[in-house]
Amino acid sequence: MKKDAEKMFGLRRAASGLWSARLSIPRNRWKDVGQAFQTKSGIRQDFVKSLQTKDKQEAIQRRDAALAALRSVVNEKLREIGKPPLGGEWEASCMGIAEKAVVDALSARKQIDQASDAYEPVQDAYGNVNENIPATEQEHVKHVLSEFAAEFSEKLPPAEGRRYLQTFMGVLEGQETPLEPLAERWLADARRLVSTGLLNRHRRVLAIFWKYLDGVGVARVVQKVDKRQARRFREWLIDKGKEANTVNSYLSSLRSFWTWLDDAGEVSDSNPWSGMSGGLKKLAKKDAKARGEKRPFTDDELLLLLKGQPTACRQLSRMMIEANCTAARKVDFSLS
Structure with missing residues (x-):
């Protein structure tokens, strides 16, 4: 059943018996594509192109070229209005x-x-x-x-x-397993379990990871990603100026992907991303301190505020106590 479903992906059969290729637009891009094609409803969910055949096997053979042509037209329209192409950074301008x-x-x-x-x-x-x-x-x-x-x-x-x-x-020969088809399966599963925001983050991380692999000349296959490549990717992100918290979130997405691969029986080795986040929390605190970011009051500082004599009015003293007891937001106190 699974193999049959894969064969029928991207195909539609009309009542006349003629087959067509169907390019489905991801839900999060309906508005962008609708804007690009100026649809009355403001959205566009799919595009259909006739394959001019009633034979299923012939339709399967013609489908990929037709889908590629449809995608090319859609992406050109998206570029005209300044929107990213379908798949965003997944479509490399120059394939490694x-x-x-x-x-x-x-x-x-x-x-x-x-x-x-x-x-x-x-x-x-x-x-x-x-x-x-x-x-x-x-x-x-x-x-x-x-x-x-x-x-x-x-x-x-x-x-x-x-x-x-x-x-x-x-x-x-089946000795190496391509990552991208597995990534699409993982994202399809994750769509039912995680928020849209997290799903979009996973997609962005994968796009950046593909870019890294292409840059260092490593094929996007499971067997090529080991502890060494995971560590080098972390270092590459930091060299690119990514903040520690951002790097940590990227590694978390890839760790989740490999956990899914293990559950799906696609990998048998240990997760190369396990333990790769070590030291990033300390680095994040150090970066925050260097930037002079706001932080919570220490216990001693809070006691000084509560015991001190208000210089403006007694109402300020009451506000400090109420904020501490009720967690009211946002009260901005400055230490002299």
């Missing part, structure tokens, strides 16, 4: 070579899955089965796409070529 390898490998896996797995042994002129020749359409497609990837990697600088081919084959 490791991430391109992941995208290409996932596309290759989809094509392989759609090919026939019927066994058709290839025999030579003497009736002997040649084991070195692909015996199924799936094996043939896999062989061809792997050759294409190898040819592409040879056109790259040596280091990038090796990284591309290793990542491509790792994802294709």
